[in-house]
Amino acid sequence: MVVHDNRKEQIITKALELFSERGYYKTTNEMVAKEVRVTQPFVYHFFKSKEEMFIAVLDKAFQRLLAAFSSVEVPAHLIVDKMGLAFNDILNNNRKEILMVM
Numbered sequence: 001m002v003v004h005d006n007r008k009e010q011i012i013t014k015a016l017e018l019f020s021e022r023g024y025y026k027t028t029n030e031m032v033a034k035e036v037r038v039t040q041p042f043v044y045h046f047f048k049s050k051e052e053m054f055i056a057v058l059d060k061a062f063q064r065l066l067a068a069f070s071s072v073e074v075p076a077h078l079i080v081d082k083m084g085l086a087f088n089d090i091l092n093n094n095r096k097e098i099l100m101v102m
Contacts, residue, residue, distance in 0.1 A: 008046045010036050016057045020096040024054060061097035064090060 014035040018027040029050050033040045047053035068086045072079065091098050 011043055011046060012056050012060055015053050016096055016100065019054060019057060020100055058100060061101045064094060064097060065101065
């Protein structure tokens, strides 16, 4: 099962790159499969449609944002600054993901 989970993550990662570079309409499941070096039916094993794959990409990015903001624990008067730093950190390390959410 770990192998399948890893392959699914690889598909999501490559889909993220393609969606962020080409956009939703110019990215195909076939392109994603080629980038991951799997067959197109293998991609459909995890995602029934391009829309479902796109939602998985957005969900991954959203979960990263949620985790970063949820982990901020400071007094109320520092919350805005600390959350801003958390957002900048995410933007610097996962730019494509965050831009997809935005």
